[in-house]
Amino acid sequence: MDRASDSLGRERSRGPSRRAFLRTSIGLGLSLAGLESLSPTDAERVLRILSGEAKAAGFPPDFLREAPRARYWTSDLLASDCTRCHSSAFEAHLRSGNHESNLVKCELCAQRCVLKDGDRGRCRARINVGGELRSLVYGRPITVHVDPIEKGPFYHFLPGSRSFCLATAGCPLSCKFCQNWEISQARPEDRRPPFTSAADLVSASHDRGVETITFTYNEPTVYAEYVCDVAREARRQGLRSTVVSCGFMTAAPLGEICDVIDAIKFDLKGFDQQFYDRVCEAELEPVLRSIRQVARSNVHLEVVNLVVPTLNDSDRMLRGLVDWMMGELGPDVPLHFSRFSPAFQLGNLAPTPLATLERARELAQAAGLRYVYVGNAPGHAGAHTYCPTCGALLIERSGFFVVANRLVEGTCGACGTHIPGVWL
């Protein structure tokens, strides 16, 4: 073994140092234990995460290249007054803001994300590329299915018809009970769906022989541009369009959507700001504003309240909800009390007792609402449509399927009362 002298003149070994030996051995052990099983892609991903590299830098380049310019955003933040981004309580004039260049503010949903260059919004579907906001989900549906329209649920809109349903990735909310969290919480690049133009999508819908196209599963607001383009094309080809939404959008995009679609179902997840804050990471007020806006338009409207036991099933919240609906929307907007089913992070909360749904329905009916339904409870009498005048059973349902429809041109066959809705 070679030997050399150190600074003190002592002889030391030139063989493998102890530190090198230990480092090599432990490294060998770790690599054998697991890292070897990672593919280069995984290893690259892990390294990216460890190094803090994220956002646009680690983004698939083709996605960015093909992502079209989004609508509903602004970039003149430096020129405009500070209250456009900050709350009025924020004393902007006392603070010296040092904004980065290329800052944009998304004005599509009520989150109103302010994004630096390379940042993505809360919805994961929109990205700031060099001061320009782009949509990562335009034309990229990640799932399409043909479902009964009742699944929406739409009970007063073409009952018994079938709808071509689609979704992209992303959602501005993070509801702990999301039934479609694999879609809503995903990033557009996770699945890399191929681009489908609005015309191709409508054509595919025609091929399946459906009556409507429904934008559902995730929050359609995140692909509002695509919704509008598809709905316009569908209308041109004689198809109707519906939207299933949480209502957490701003007025301008909702206005454009209302111009081109035929029906909207809103999820009013609970009549309490604290509930929205704690369970959905969102706000109640924008949702109420959206519902009011649609109620004033010509679009067919239905409202769903998912009754989650112990979280939003108190008499106070239910009564608040039905009173608000009665006061703001009138008695004819259908209201669905849906049964909660364990999902996503709320996987260990029991489904809603039927008695709770029945209590909610009674409250709503007592408040004067005429069309109140119990959803997600197969076989329940509250899933049928009754005439508010004579009580006749008009539409009988079994799960999501209509088994009997006794409406005569939108009126009760027994007493002739007009039933609001869009009927076949």
Added chain:
Amino acid sequence: MLLFAIGFFSLLGQVVLLRELTVASYGNDLVLAFSIGGWMFWSAVGVLTGRVLRPLVHRPRREPGAPSGAAASGPALPSWARRKEPRVATRASVSALVLAVSALLPLALVFVRGSHRILGGVPGAFLTPGRQWIAITMALLPVAAVLGLLFQWAAERYVSTGRSLARAYAIESSGGACGGLFASIALSCGMSVLLQALIGSLGAALLVLAERRPLRPRLVAGFLAALYLLALGSAHRLDFWLTRWNHPGLVAVADTPYCRVAVTSMADQVTVYTDNALAYETEGHEAAGLVHTTALQVDAPRRILVLGGGAAGLVREALKHHPEEVTYVDVDRRLLELVIPRLPDDDQASLRSGTVQIVIADPRRFLDRAGRYDVILLGMPEPSSGQAGRYYSREFFRQCAAHLAPGGALGFRMRSSENLWNQVQAMRAASVFHALESAFPDVLVLPASESVFLASNAPLRRDPAVSIERLECRGIESPLVTAPVLRDLYTNDRGPQIARRIAELPAIVHTDGRPIGYQLSQILWLSQFFPSLGTASPALSGLTQDRIAAGDQGGRRVRSNRAWRAFLAVLALMLAFAGSVVFRRRGLARRIVLVGSAATIAMVLESVLILRYQVHRGILFRDIGTLLTLTMIGLAAGAGGVDRLTASGSEASHRRSGPRTISLLTGGLAILAALVGVSAALPATHGLVATGIGLFLTGALVSAIFAQATRTQTEDPTRVIAPSTPRICAAGASDPSPRLSC
């Protein structure tokens, strides 16, 4: 006596808190593994704290006739001891720690039960990972740290009387063995975890009370003992009240040998929770969906076997097919005793029907002696725990296939997504699908939010008309299973999409030896918090494209590769500290590496053995006390053995033989690690006896290494302890005796 009691409390406290944390985390095995590590870590922190506190609460121990002060430090003393006089904890400080343990254990239990609320969790939802970590830390830190400190001080007092550290360690381990045994027997006898904690705390208080002096701790002990006696009298009510924090509407709660069962009642809805996780409720129709979809595949089912979930409505719905016999097998007698009387009348009536036979047995064992059945229904929870994963493996499906009559059908549900399966969900479904395919000629998946998997030894009917006709012929009325629903189920566009996806997806078969479905379930759970994990590539599960191309669908090659990898990894670590033994000249650093490496390997081995036991036997909740007991016996035997061997012979001869003994022991540990790795493919080695032997040997070897290493220490032992496991750390830290010095 004190050391024995410390061992007893330590093990009992560990078992109690681990069970509580398991329940608080909805039975998630990852949290359990994390908690075991947390206990070890905080115990070590407790020991290290002892070093800081030593000058404050310790007093010098003077041997009779010995000179005081610096004069006491002769050449035989280690360097740290030469700087200061050896000090030992006062009796009062040790008593105070015992009382602290006595009070902290029930408090920690109460904290765990309330942790969800305290940390702002949403009812029924997992806490976020950060909050879970906080909950585990806050539950374990006080008890584990105080126990670590207590052992250090008690052992110091013990060795200061001239006895060996190894013997102290052996006594403590014997107490631990008894504590584990007590916890196991208590649970088998139906004693609640809360009651066990109260008994442990009462014992600790009585221990202090039995001492002659000093007075103040005895007064406190008397007060605590009285408090615990009162609590013992109303333990059941207390347990009920504490459980109700998480379960409004609670009507019954009990700790069974397998889990904690809680039953709630809200209006007409009865809900059953196992380990806080939702098991089933009585107003849903999911049972009908599974039973009828499966049974309608069979022309005229005469004998129906229900494996688990019978009380959840499977038996009630099965009877609608007018079978001659329904056999319902469930492993947990106590659960059924608790649940059945509280079910709605029609469910109770169905379970008491003359056609129904209830068998209390492990379904896999039952199948060993069962006959043939026309329909087999699996009502097990999804494979998100090692316990449940056993019912989705290739071996289990082969057992089922052997007992399925010609033309019969097997069916079960698995939670999935109705509209889009992410990569991990699809891989999990595919791993189970391929396991089914390896046992049955025809397999069909009907996708929904709870997808139904059907398998048969004859071609399955894919035309809904057949099922609809049978539904009408049998006069079955169910809101969830109607003609339109069946038609949609068999003809909607999700079925072909999923079938294509499963066929294209590379997936490892879920087997007993490689429960990949369980692993993927854990990733799926994590992906709820970190959604990008849901896109994990196949390589993350150990299956790469080249292996698929090589036809490696059986998983065997992958499994054996993994075993070898684990073996080699352990061997590399062994080499690391073997190298340190060879290269190092300085004693302290050598011991740190030696004890640290041995303790790390032992910890890994213990975790592997315990988790593997859970995966293959599924009854860790019941047997964790037994398994930890065997570990403690091993620890006691190893330390005791070395102590006995070194009691005779000269110090010089021991010094000469020391490296050889260390080499033999570390070599033994390496061989054991290799055996554990290789035996992954041998199901026969996954039973209680084999696991117990493995744990015993692990404990014995690691404690022997520790005892041998500390036998010749010359530096402050608290410096050796940091990298080692708590007991070993504690033992190392507790020995200021010159007798153990060179």
